[in-house]
Amino acid sequence: MINDSEQEVAPTVAASPRHSVSVAAVVVDAQERTLLIQRRDNGHWEPPGGVLELGEQIIDGLRREVAEETGLEVQPSALTGVYKNMTQGVVALVFRCHPAGDRRSWPGPRALAGHIPGTDGEATALRWASREEVASRTCLDLVSPTV
Numbered sequence: 001m002i003n004d005s006e007q008e009v010a011p012t013v014a015a016s017p018r019h020s021v022s023v024a025a026v027v028v029d030a031q032e033r034t035l036l037i038q039r040r041d042n043g044h045w046e047p048p049g050g051v052l053e054l055g056e057q058i059i060d061g062l063r064r065e066v067a068e069e070t071g072l073e074v075q076p077s078a079l080t081g082v083y084k085n086m087t088q089g090v091v092a093l094v095f096r097c098h099p100a101g102d103r104r105s106w107p108g109p110r111a112l113a114g115h116i117p118g119t120d121g122e123a124t125a126l127r128w129a130s131r132e133e134v135a136s137r138t139c140l141d142l143v144s145p146t147v
Contacts, residue, residue: 019089023062024049025097027074034134035099037069037123047094048123062095068120075100 024047027035036045048069052061059076066074074097081094 019091021052021058022049022090022092023052023058023065024092024094025062025066025074025076026080026094027066027070027072027097027099029099029128031128033128033130035070035072036127036129036134038125038127040122040124043124045127045129049092049094050122051090058093062093062097066097069123070126073100074098 025035026047029035034047037048038045048066049062050065050069052058053064056064062076063074066072076095076097078096079093080096081092083092083094084090085092
């Protein structure tokens with residue numbers, strides 16, 4: 001049975017703001033290049049990542065999102081940033097990662113375009129970008145690469 005004080009609290013709890021938690025992987029190779037994906041929905045170039053599933057562990061979600069978008073397995077090495085999008089209520093956790101497993105499975109030095117094998121289709125292209133390209137954002141203005 002709910003007492004009067006619980007009845008007053010219940011609507012407040014139900015109406016409280018909700019946040020989603022997203023993860024992103026700054027995947028860095030041996031040449032210190034960063035792996036970027038081109039998103040199918042908006043054409044933007046960005047690090048792979050996405051929203052955690054309810055009850056999913058953070059690192060498991062990070063690995064799942066990277067694998068879904070790039071087909072790669074990664075090894076996180078550090079949490080590099082925590083950000084909040086105030087208007088959308090999204091908390092983003094950004095991790096520095098390194099490709100795991102066999103190097104032959106990593107994308108080559110040129111971009112891959114079209115359907116990327118082993119992915120969910122959210123990304124239309126992958127490319128490695130130098131530190132300078134990322135800092136100057138020139139890599140973010142590229143048109144879709146051709147293979």
